[in-house]
Amino acid sequence: MGKKLLVSVVGVLVLVAGVGPAPAWAQKGPIKIGYQGPMTGPAAAVGKDMANGLKMYLDEVGHQIAGRKVELIVEDNQGQPDLALTKLRKLVESDKVHVMAGGLFAHIGYALAPKVDEYKVPMLYPVMAADDLTQRKPAKWVVRTGWTGSQPSHPFGEWVFKTLGYKKVVVIGMDYAFGWEVVGGFQKSFEEAGGQVIQKLWPPLNTADFAPYLAQIRKDADAVFALMVAVSSLRFPKQYQDAGLKARFPLIGGGTTFDEFVLPSLGDEAIGGISPLIYSAALDTPVNKRFVKEYRAKFGKVPSYYSETYYTAGRWINEAAKAIGGNVEDNERFLAALRKVEITDAPRGPIKLDAYGNPIQNIYIRKVEKKDGELWNTVIQTFPAVSQFWKYKPDEFLKQPVYSRDFPPCKYC
Amino acid sequence: MEFWVIQTFNGVSYGALLFLLAGGLSLIFGMMRIVNMTHGSYYLLGGYVGLTVIWGTGNFVLAILAGALVIALVGLGEYNTFLKRLSGQELGQVLTTMGFALIFQDLGLVIWGGEPYTIRTPAALSGSYQLGELYFPVYRVFIVMVAAAVAVVLWLVLERTRVGAMIRATVDDAEMARGVGINVPRISMGVFALGAFLAATAGVVAGGFVGVYPGADFEILPYAFVVVIVGGMGSLKGALIGSLMVGLLDNFGKAFFPELSYFTLFAPMAAILAIRPTGLFGRA
Secondary structure (H helix, E strand, O other), rough: HHHHHHHHHHHHHHHHHOOOOOHHHHOOOEEEEEEEEEOOOHHHHHHHHHHHHHHHHHHHHOOOEEEEEEEEEEEEEEOOOHHHHHHHHHHHOOOOOEEEEEOOHHHHHHHHHHHHHOOOOEEEOOOOHHHHHHHHOOOOOOOOOOOOOOOOOHHHHHHHHHHHHOOOOEEEEEEEEHHHHHHHHHHHHHHHHOOOEEEEEOOOHHHHHHHHHHOOOOOOEEEEEEEOOHHHHHHHHHHHHHHHOOOOOOOEEEEEHHHOOHHHHOOHHHHHHHEEEEOOOOOOHHHHHHHHHHHHHHHOOOOOOHHHHHHHHHHHHHHHHOOOOOOOHHHHHHHHHHHHHHEEEEEOOEEOOOOOOEEEEEEEEEEEEEEEOEEEEEEEEEEEEEEOOOOOOOHOOOOOOEEEEEEEOOOOO | HHHHHHHHHHHHHHHHHHHHHHHHHHHHHHHHOOOOOOOOHHHHHHHHHHHHHHHHHHHHHHHHHHHHHHHHHHHHHHHHHHHHHHHHOOOHHHHHHHHHHHHHHHHHHHHHHOOOOOOOHHHHHHHHEEEEEEEEEEEHHHHHHHHHHHHHHHHHHHHHHHHHHHHHHHOHHHHHHHHHHOHHHHHHHHHHHHHHHHHHHHHHHHOOOOOOOOOHHHHHHHHHHHHEEEEEEEEEEEEEHHHHHHHHHHHHHHOOOOHHHHHHHHHHHHHHHHHHHOOOOOOO
C-alpha cells in the first residue's frame, strides 16, 4: 500500500511539473539543423561520410541539444553549385533552419557565402576549405570549423624539402579553387625552403582518364605532388602505378588524395603515399580510438576526415547552443557563441578559432601503410597548433593574392 | 618523341574503349533510326552487374560476360516491349529511350547506392610493359586487344555470313530487305541486343580503370554520339575510324589545351557535319 501511494505521489508531481509554466523554448519546437552535401553523383561516398559523422554525434546526444529536441534535415546538392544554392534557399526559406552545416567543394563554399550572409543564418563549413573566406573575403555568417586548403600544405612544403630531401617536384592538381590553394601553399613553403616546383599540371575536376597528363610528367623530378579529391582519389593512384611512374617518382600529395574514405577501395598502389591533413583515423589518442571504434560499429567503415569534421561540427553546434541557453532563435548571439567555441578533445585534437575565424589545430603528416590487411594513414609527424598563416605574419601574408592557378608563379617550369 | 608515342597509345586505347561502346550504337542508329539515349545506361548498368559478379566470384572474365549478357537481355526487353511498337515514330522512340535512361539511372542508385567503385582487375592486367624509356599500362593494351577482337569478329560476321548480309541489307534499305523475305523485326531485335551487349562490355572494362559510379551514363553518352556522327551511322568501319579519331583528339586536346578539352572534341565534329552531313562513312 505504502509503495503504491509513493508511486502515485511521484506521478502527481510529474504531472504537475508537466503542466507548470514551461520554459520559453518549449513552445518553439526543435532546433533545426540543415545539412547539404553531395549524396549522389561522383562525390557521394564523401557526402555520406559527412552526413554520417553529423548523425553519429546527434545520436550520441540523443537528438537533444541544450534541452531542446534536434531535427536534422538532409539535402542532396550533387556537388553542383547551382543546386547548392537552391538547397540553401529551401533549407532557410521553407524549412526555417536555425543553423546549417554543409558542403564539400571549395568553389561551392565561395558561391554560398554571400547568400548565407544575406539570410543571416549561421552556416558551419566543416570541410569547404576555400582560403579567402577567412582571409581576404571574410563572410560574417560562415563559421569555419574545418580548415583552409593551404593550411596543411604550409608546414608540409618545408618538411618535404628538409626531411624527405626532394629538390624538384612536379605537381598535378584538380583544376579548381581547392586544388590551387593546396598546391599554392605547398609551392610557397617548399620553394622558400629551397625546393623547386618544375611543372604544374591541372586536370579538370572529375577527370576519368589521367593518361594525357601522366605522360607529360618531367623525368628530372624527384617526386610528384598530387592533389586529388573524391572519385579522382579512387582512380589516380592505380593509373599512376600502371603508367610505370610509382617506381620512379615517389607520390606525395594533399591530404584528400589518400583520405580514409578511399583507402578501403585502393590496393597496394597507395602504399607509401605521404600527405598532410588535420586528421588521421590512425591517430593514437583515446578520444580518437573510441571515435573510430564506434563509427566502425555503426557504419561498417573507418571514419574519414570528412566524418570527423562533421562529427565535431555537431559538437560545435551543441557547445554554442548550450552557451546561450538553447535560444538559437537569437541569431546574432548564436553566431557570437559559435565563434567562441573551443574544443580541447575532438578526435582530431584541440581546436579553436583564430582572429580571422579559421581553426588553429594540429597538422599531421601521414604515410599510407598496410596493417592487418588494411590501409591506414600512419602519423609520422605532428605539427601542433598550426594556424592558417603558419609562421607568416597575417597582415603580410594577406598582402599576397589568394593562391590560384598562376600564383605562386611557376618560376622553374 | 616519347611524348608522342605514349600520347598516341593513350588516344588509341581510349578510342578502343569508345569503339566497344559506340559500335553497337552505330548499327542501331543506322538500322532502326533509333536515337538510343539508353545506350549510356547499358554501359553503366553493365559496369554495376560486372562489379556485383566480381564481388561474388572474383572472376574478371565472368564479370565481363555476365554484365554483357544481363544487359543484352535488358536491352532486348526494352526493345520488344516498347520500342518495337513505336517503329518509325522517331520522336516517340527518343523520348522512350530517354525515359528508360532516367529510370535506369535511379535504379542504379537504388540498387548500388551513390558511391563510386572500381572493378578490381586481375593481377595479370596491372602494371606496365616497358620498352626502353616507354611504359605501356598492361590494362590499356588489354582494352586495345579486346576491341580489336570484337572488331574482327563483327567484321567477319557482317561481311562473310548470311546473317551479316541480312544486317547490311536492312541497314541499306529496310523496306527492300523486307520485300526479299528478310525477317527485319528479328534482325533489328538481334542488333539491338548486340548493341546493349557491347555497351555493357565497355562498361565492365572501363570499370577497371575509371570506376563505376552514378553519372557515368550521361558522361559517356556524348562521346558515343560524337563517334557515331563523325564515323557515319550504320557503318562498322565508320565507328572504328570515328572512335580512334575521337580518342586521339580527346587525348591530345587534353594534353595541349586542357582548358579547351570539350572544344577540341566537338569542333571537329561540327566541321565534319558541315562538310559531310552523313559522317565520314555514312550513307544517306
